[in-house]
Amino acid sequence: MRIQHNIAALNSYRNLSGNNNAVSKNLEKLSSGYRINRAGDDAAGLAISEKMRAQITGLKTAQKNANDGISLVQTAEGALTEVHSMLNRMVELADQSANGTYDNKVDRANLQKELDSLKSEIDRISEGTNFNGINLLDGSLSGTGAGGGLTGAQVVTYKAATGNADAATATADTTGNNVNWANTDKVVVDGTEIEVDWSVLDADDRALLAKDWTSVDAADTKKAAEVIQRTINDAIEKYNTQYGASVSSITVKGNGSGTFDITSGQKDGNSNVTIKDSNNTGFLGVLTGIDGTGNDFSTAGPVSALKNAAGDYNGSFTMTIDGEEIAITTAGVATPANIASSLQTAINNALANYDTAKGTTGTDEALNGKVTVKLNANGQLEFNNTTGKKIGFEDKDGGNIASTLGISTEGKNSMNGGLTLQIGDTAADFNQLTVSVGDMSSSSLGIGGISIATQSGAKAAVDKIKSAINSVSSTRGDLGAIQNRLEHTINNLGVTTENMTAAESRIRDVDMADEMMSYTKNNILVQASQAMLAQANQLPQGVLQLLQ
Structure with a gap:
């Protein structure tokens, strides 16, 4: 018999400590609802669960993005509804004027006045329709330009000289x-x-x-x-x-x-x-x-003028080449005549530095000279990209030079015009959708110069107006197809989110019934081990019997 070491008590105490830890974990899981509360609970399961959580968050955000995209498309398509109505009225006016019963100086002149008013309203809708400040129908989302072009916003205005x-x-x-x-x-x-x-x-x-x-x-x-x-x-x-x-x-x-x-x-x-x-x-x-x-x-x-002060066009911003950022700086912009040449010089310098860093100078892989810029008839900077790479421009560190130049590609497809929607949980191309809408102004629709002031002019105008109606119908059809696609995308994202949440739940969430069974077992074991520890502590008392 020993009194220095009570092995039975030590054994009971060890089991009691283990049972207390088990009950503590049972209570933590039951109170939190999670099977994995820390990496120690299941390291592999935690890693998988966190990746799933990130994917679920991305999927939910993509659903919001797609819904915003539907709102944008509906805004553009809704505006074109009125354009259609006006074009149909213009057909009516042209058909009236084409009738030989009307007088040129009085009747047809009045018909022409209404036609001109309708053209002005179509132009106003084209220039003024926007979603969150993004112009939708002025051609800035048209995606035009050879070789993967980008057409910026208007930076130069023209006022007709007389x-x-x-x-x-x-x-x-x-x-x-x-x-x-x-x-x-x-x-x-x-x-x-x-x-x-x-x-x-x-x-x-x-x-x-x-x-x-x-x-x-x-x-x-x-x-x-x-x-x-x-x-x-x-x-x-x-x-x-x-x-x-x-x-x-x-x-x-x-x-x-x-x-x-x-x-x-x-x-x-x-x-x-x-x-x-x-x-x-x-x-x-x-x-x-x-x-x-x-x-x-x-x-x-016509007299041309910069839309902003010349100094606002000079400064530094970022040029992206397949997502890789390089610095670009414009200088010397003072008049509309040198805005394109200044930007061209800045691009060439940036591409030359890029070629030097990549060791491609003088080779077929060199990029310098493969991105050109010009000022088009609408006062917009228009690019031609033959590098085979995606190129764009973004403002950094609170700057606004690229935005002032009208070439910031944030929210747009780099060097491809249009508006890019993020409709998936990764940055892969298949998780992005580009919305492109052409210029819906009267001149772009081919009716800017029509006149129904004469019978012959009215006859010729009918076909042009109907052609414009077909163009608007085609655009509305494209927008409708995009809206339907986005609705299917939202449904798919919802199903995927549900399934991913269920999978993450199976890994991370606790089975309450099973955990209650474990808690009950461990709670009984705690009480039993406490009783056995008490009994073990009584064993050394037997030594006192030897002293009698």
């Missing part, structure tokens, strides 16, 4: 003796030569135009401007119909006694109007005093 036809040199008089009404004028509109036939004018219009323009009052000048504009635009419409062209309509404005401003409707730097009348016998030739050179009158090109 050409003044000065009446001081005019020799026309009330008898019209100096004008040969059977002679045509040649008007070069944005580089295209248009023949204007003045013989179509009636006696009242001829009498109005044949006045002495050195002394005609402002009211008659305004009326004459309307006649000139209508006659030239009818000629432009006839030319467009005959040759399938898209020459812009011109605007003629009477400014005081016998003075007219003529402007082209084209936006870009090539916009101008030139009057050619080498015989000096057509009305415009007489009015502008052309002396036989054929180029005495020409409007200036």
Whole structure:
């Protein structure tokens, strides 16, 4: 018999400690609902569970993204609903004007006014429809551009300059003796030569135009401007119909006694109007005093201006090449003329440094020179990428140079236009969906220059308007298909999330019934081990019997 070491008590105490630990873990699992509360509970299970949790979180976020995408698509498609309605009204107006019962100067002029108003509203919808500040119908999401191009936002605006036809040199008089009404004028509109036939004018219009323009009052000048504009635009419409062209309509404005401003409707730097009348016998030739050179009158090109202060376009931002970031810095932007060249220089420098770092300089794999940039007619920076890599631009560290330049690709497909939606839990291409919407302005739809002020023009306008309706229908069809796809995507993401949650639950969650069984067992064992420890502690008391 020993009293220094009570082995039975030690054994009972060891089992009691183990049972207490087991009961503690049982209580932790029962109170938390998790089988795995720390890595020690199941290290492999914890690692698998955490990866599943990340995937589930990504899937749930992708569902939200897809729902936001549906809202964006519905916003664009809803706006096009009204465009369709206006185009249908324009068909009605064109069909009316094509009827021979209408008078050019009164009835068709009023029909043309409503048509012009509808075109203006289509343009307003095209420019103003946006979702969270992202323009949807202005062409910035069109995905156009050869070789994987990117078209940025508008950074340069064009304001049409006017050409003044000065009446001081005019020799026309009330008898019209100096004008040969059977002679045509040649008007070069944005580089295209248009023949204007003045013989179509009636006696009242001829009498109005044949006045002495050195002394005609402002009211008659305004009326004459309307006649000139209508006659030239009818000629432009006839030319467009005959040759399938898209020459812009011109605007003629009477400014005081016998003075007219003529402007082209084209936006870009090539916009101008030139009057050619080498015989000096057509009305415009007489009015502008052309002396036989054929180029005495020409409007200036439109005035261009940066949308922001020049300094806002200069600075540093990031260029991404297949996700790899390199620094790029623009400098020297001062006018619209050098905004593209400055950015081109910055891109070339960045690509040259990239080639040097990769050791590809002078090889076929070199990227320098394979990304070019130009300023297009709408004042947007337009890129051409032939590198075979995805290239984009992003602002960093709170900067906004790329955004000001209109080339930030955040939210857009790099060098491919469009808007990229993240509809999966990984960055893989198949988990992304690009939404592309073309330019829905009247000019892009092919109806910017239509005129129903004449019967022939109205007939030609019908087919163009119907073609525009087909274009809008096609776009709405694409948007509808995307919406349906997103709805299927959301359903699939929901099912996947449910299944992944069930799998994660089987790994991480506790089976309450089974754990209660274990807790009951361990609780009984704790009580039993406590009793046995008490009994073991009594064993050394037997030594006292030997002392009697």
